[in-house]
Structures are given as structure tokens and as C-alpha cells.
Amino acid sequence: MEDEGIEPDVVLLTGDLANEGDEPSYRDLVAALEASPATARASLVYVPGNHDRRGPFRSVLLGEPPDEGPINQVAWHGGLRVVALDSTVPGEDHGRLDAETLDFLSDALAEPAPEGSLVxxxxxxxxxxxxxxxxxxxxxxxxLARAIEGTDVRAVLCGHYHHAGASHLGPVPVWTGPATSFVADAASAKEFRLLPGGAITRVDVDDDALVTSVIPVGPGRLGVGAGGPAPTR
Ligand SMILES: [Fe+2]
Known part of the structure; x- marks a missing residue:
């Protein structure tokens, strides 16, 4: 990636980090992130998606033994707590938070964080x-709604759909970030139609507000995103 002036404190990689979930792809990802001035100094939070595989993900990205249990993590930036959950179901493409992950979430949120939490x-x-x-x-x-009800969670941040979108769970905003590899056309309800291009989300957080902004990427811009079409979900 080329430096375009973005200097994030934290980079949240919200899943499907390698299409085949293999170790060489994860090593390529690490090399790309380390080579980029935009990400080399940031704290990285790797979150698995349905294309990822827990064993290689753990061993390459987290430096842990290749255990097959859910990959749940807590990261801090100052007083802001990031609770990163594994919503994958091995061998499936839909998501589910299993009992272990829901317990992890409840334990992580048991005490309020000084600047709140992001899930x-x-x-x-x-x-x-x-x-x-x-x-x-x-x-x-x-x-998920029950687990975050009455806690300090300020937003839920997701990926997966390949198009940006906003929603809510009760009073908690939910942001679905776009993808770097291609754009899924939300104008088409019945057909899964791919458009070239890609984007990332900039998330600005201060005491009063959390603001999401979509930043296009692709050839000539940050150097990521081949412009699709590519994987199917
Ligand atoms: Fe996905």
C-alpha cells in the first residue's frame, strides 16, 4: 500500500483475510501490512471470516499454536476496548456466536471501559x-443483542457483505464495512452482482461520537483491491 496520509492507530481487519485460509496467503498479508506506511505503525486486530481457517490463522497471524477453537480477543487503545469475536462456523458460510464466544463477550464487558467498547x-x-x-x-x-444490552458497547463493526451499510441492535449502531476485493451491488436483491473496486472504512472515535467514512481503494489508490470479480462471499 502507498501512504496516502492515513495513519490509523488501530487497524481492524474484519475477516476473510485469505480466500483459501492458507498459511502462504496469511504470510503475504503480514508482509503487505508491514510494508505499508499506513499500517506498519498501527495496532492490528485480525478477525476471522468464513474463508479463513482457524489453525493457519492462529499460527501465522497470532503466533499461537494452531488450535481449532473460536478466535476471540480483547485489544485496547487507551481507554477504548475492542472486543473481537469469532462469528465463523467451520465449514459453513453463515455466522453464529457459539456459547464459548458469548461467554467470552459477557466476561469482556463485565466492567465498563473508560472510553467504552467496540465489538x-x-x-x-x-x-x-x-x-x-x-x-x-x-x-x-x-x-448478541442480549449480550450487549446495558453494557458500554458503542458500536458493532462487521464485514462480509462486500457493501457498506448501517443498522442497529437496539440502541447500538451496527456498521457493515465494504471490502477491498470487489463491491457487491446492493441495488440487486435477487442476483449476487459484482462491481469492480473496493473500499475500507475510516472510523473516527472521540468522547462524543463515532463516525464512519468509506474510503475507496484499488489500483492507484492504496494499492489494494484488484477490482474483482473474485470470491463469492
Ligand atoms: Fe465473508
Missing amino acids: VMHHPPRPSPIAMMAALRLANADD
């Missing part, structure tokens, strides 16, 4: 207007 996961809890993607959403959104 990050791959699968959005609310449907996409694209039927195929809607079927692959988080299957147990109600469990």
Missing part, C-alpha cells in the same frame, strides 16, 4: 438487501 466480528447481525448475503448473516443476532 468487531465478520458476520453482520442484520440482513443485507442482497438475498444471498442476507442468508449468510449472523444467525443468532438476538443472542
Whole structure:
């Protein structure tokens, strides 16, 4: 990636980090992030998606033994807490927070953080207007809603749909970020139609507000995103 003046404190990689979930792809990802002035100095939070595989993901990206359990993490930036959850179901493309992950979330949120919490996961809890993607959403959104009710969670940040979108779980905003590899056309409900290009989300957080802004990427811009078409979800 080329430096375009973006200097994030934290980079949240919300899943499907390698299409085949293999170790060489993860090593390529690490090399690209380390080579980029925009990400080399940032704290990185790797979150798995349905294309990722827990064993290689753990061993390459987290430096951990290749255990097959859910990859749940807590990261801090100052007083802001990031709770990164594994919403994947091995061998499936839809999402679900299993009992271990829901317990992890409740434990992580037991005490309020000085600047609140962000929950990050791959699968959005609310449907996409694209039927195929809607079927692959988080299957147990109600469990997530119950787990964050009355806590300090300021937003839920997701990926997966390949198009940007905003929703909410009760009073908590839900942001679905776009993808770097291609754009899914939200104008088409029945057909999964791919458009060239890609984007990332800039998230600005201060005491009063959290603001999301979509930044296009692709050839000639940050150097990521081949312009699709590519993987199917
Ligand atoms: Fe996905």
C-alpha cells in the first residue's frame, strides 16, 4: 500500500483475510501490512471470516499454536476496548456466536471501559438487501443483542457483505464495512452482482461520537483491491 496520509492507530481487519485460509496467503498479508506506511505503525486486530481457517490463522497471524477453537480477543487503545469475536462456523458460510464466544463477550464487558467498547466480528447481525448475503448473516443476532444490552458497547463493526451499510441492535449502531476485493451491488436483491473496486472504512472515535467514512481503494489508490470479480462471499 502507498501512504496516502492515513495513519490509523488501530487497524481492524474484519475477516476473510485469505480466500483459501492458507498459511502462504496469511504470510503475504503480514508482509503487505508491514510494508505499508499506513499500517506498519498501527495496532492490528485480525478477525476471522468464513474463508479463513482457524489453525493457519492462529499460527501465522497470532503466533499461537494452531488450535481449532473460536478466535476471540480483547485489544485496547487507551481507554477504548475492542472486543473481537469469532462469528465463523467451520465449514459453513453463515455466522453464529457459539456459547464459548458469548461467554467470552459477557466476561469482556463485565466492567465498563473508560472510553467504552467496540465489538468487531465478520458476520453482520442484520440482513443485507442482497438475498444471498442476507442468508449468510449472523444467525443468532438476538443472542448478541442480549449480550450487549446495558453494557458500554458503542458500536458493532462487521464485514462480509462486500457493501457498506448501517443498522442497529437496539440502541447500538451496527456498521457493515465494504471490502477491498470487489463491491457487491446492493441495488440487486435477487442476483449476487459484482462491481469492480473496493473500499475500507475510516472510523473516527472521540468522547462524543463515532463516525464512519468509506474510503475507496484499488489500483492507484492504496494499492489494494484488484477490482474483482473474485470470491463469492
Ligand atoms: Fe465473508
